Amino acid sequence: MDPVEHAYAHELFERLFRELSAIGLDAAGATTRLAWTPEAAAAARWFDQTARALGLEPERDACGNQWAWLGERGPGAVVSGSHLDSVREGGRYDGALGVVAGFVAVHLAARRRELGGRDGGPLAAVTLGVVAFADEEGGRFDSPTFGSRALCGTLDVAAALERRDRDGVSLRDALSAFGVDPDGIGPEPERLAQIGALVELHIEQDTLLEREGAALALGTRIMPHGRWRLDLHGEAAHAGTTPIDARRDPMLALAEAVSAAHAAALRHGALATVGKLEVSPNATNAVAERVSAWLDVRAAQESTVAGTVDDVLAAIRARADHDGVRVEMRRESFTPAVEFSPALRARVAAVLTERGLRALPMATGAGHDAGALAACVPTAMLFVRSDGGAGHSPREHARSEDCLTGIGALTDVLLELANQESGALADV
């Protein structure tokens, strides 16, 4: 970006990011924008208003994903975006940065075309778009990448609709209340067929770029990743009268699950996390009747994920058998390894190299909409350096300068892809 464009982009980025960051921010500085909530509705309004203010035409698809289009709809569209929802008490950058970056980059692309110059070519022939996928985090219904998987047809929608949040509200009812018809959710092949490429920009949430002294990475693959739900069934008992050896306390198997997950992750070189628990009746003076725990496992290879989960389950079973506790373990989701489109990656890498931008190749353990979409359209991901590596935390941060470096690269990439798509279409 030249200095004038940089100043222009900086102002627009700061304003959009500030507006969006205010939604769902609590007094402690944490962001909670769960899908299908009032905070999600406020973010959706922000998306529509921002699109219109920038001259884009907003729409919502049947899966609840939001789109904003620049120019006539047609084949070969080049789209950028991410998601607007967050985890509970998360940060301001995860997802949000990608949507803001999409808006700024598409706007800069249009501006360059108006101003003319090197990139002001045949853009009109190819549509540029911004997208915000619905419920990427799955923080309310444990239904991650809901919108992108539903759009691709890789989600078991019927099963997802029956899931309930912690207040007992089903996803079906939450969607209806939000104005999305639950029975209309499903794949949209025509929409997908018109997308030539999707490029998602995202905060890194790791320390690779910081350690390497680079601002940008180009995604190579998403590691295989699964979530398992553990239900440990014991027997409620009075904490003050029930002898230790007469108890069937599921808390002991939980402790084993947590310790075993940690040990197995270190042993296998995997990531294993127990971050969510439910205890019933959850009373100080009662031995628990039931403890539910969610185990999240990711690794470079599927066999490593499986080995880690097997080790954890074996350890839990040994403890639970000893205590008379019944173990149920159910896989709630599994995403095989995703390779981003090699052809698109090569095209993006070529643009970055041509512009003198350094982008490290990077595999990630985090799930992303671009990973889900990779099943049906060519996708690529750009990662922007994290400040301190935090993710899913209020401490999540990326320096503005790094965000702008990413936005500049994204603008170059979108324009070049649009030009290539346009040429490819002209060749037909």
Place this chain on the structure above:
Amino acid sequence: MDPVEHAYAHELFERLFRELSAIGLDAAGATTRLAWTPEAAAAARWFDQTARALGLEPERDACGNQWAWLGERGPGAVVSGSHLDSVREGGRYDGALGVVAGFVAVHLAARRRELGGRDGGPLAAVTLGVVAFADEEGGRFDSPTFGSRALCGTLDVAAALERRDRDGVSLRDALSAFGVDPDGIGPEPERLAQIGALVELHIEQDTLLEREGAALALGTRIMPHGRWRLDLHGEAAHAGTTPIDARRDPMLALAEAVSAAHAAALRHGALATVGKLEVSPNATNAVAERVSAWLDVRAAQESTVAGTVDDVLAAIRARADHDGVRVEMRRESFTPAVEFSPALRARVAAVLTERGLRALPMATGAGHDAGALAACVPTAMLFVRSDGGAGHSPREHARSEDCLTGIGALTDVLLELANQESGALADV
């Protein structure tokens, strides 16, 4: 009880217990009647209506405890009762049995007086009463024996009023909404001075009586008992990108707390329970920022409780230091050992022996209102055999025949105490 009285008592007991059991019962058969809730209000209405139907005069004291009086108010009153609140998803007997037994026994005492006979003596000179203490379980605000301790003046009311339930409602606001003036709560020495004796009947919630083949026990003491709150402060992080060795995961210290509590309890011959947890943000795909756990410890001796807690804390600290997790531990409540009034116990034991009833002496690890009241009035407890020993569980059960044995004994005890009190007053 003679066969006619037994049939009469059986019918009244079954009816009252059935009415009360219906309040707060869920489809799975669990009872949830937390203090200051709509279920508590329904139970309070049941108490008032039952009192009036049996010819007793109901009233509520400034602490929210309910009383029902037979005869003129005056010194030397003999009172029986327990509490109407339950833990979350608890059973039908804990507390409820004692209130129903109080009503039935006081009614049988009055009936015997009307019918004349051996016990139909100078009852009119001494008041009989039934009591339901407020919030014995502390299941909503972690404020166990709230009503009885507030009445005695042994509760830090100001601190308790600031406690919040899981929805963020303060006890102060919950009391106001319930119609109890929070600023009016405090000890009532005049009321207590008029009580000559309190006898609480309670389900055993243990297997001692079952093992010994006896229906009744007479309480000797309540073991010392404390609750500690543990706050384990880690750092929220993305489960898919944060390396295991870069995490500050408080879940590992929780696992250590649970395992160490179990081991320390076995080593010291104590009871130690972690039955309640809170996790923040409690998301599948985020390392927890904070885990809070409540540790409940009881033992025959205070030194054993202290030794158990010290061992648990040392184990947690070792793990937490290793993980960069900060530990806060705070004692939320502590009740020293309570000896029930030796004089009253001797009087109760004499009555039971005279009637040929066998009552085993029994110490208990469970807190009770009679334990809290022991600080200011002579109290005694009768325990009725548990079926299977369950407590704080939907499986909590006592056979009707055992309940009626307890009620018969309680009737005898109340009448004899009333006669003795009456004589003692006449001597003044």
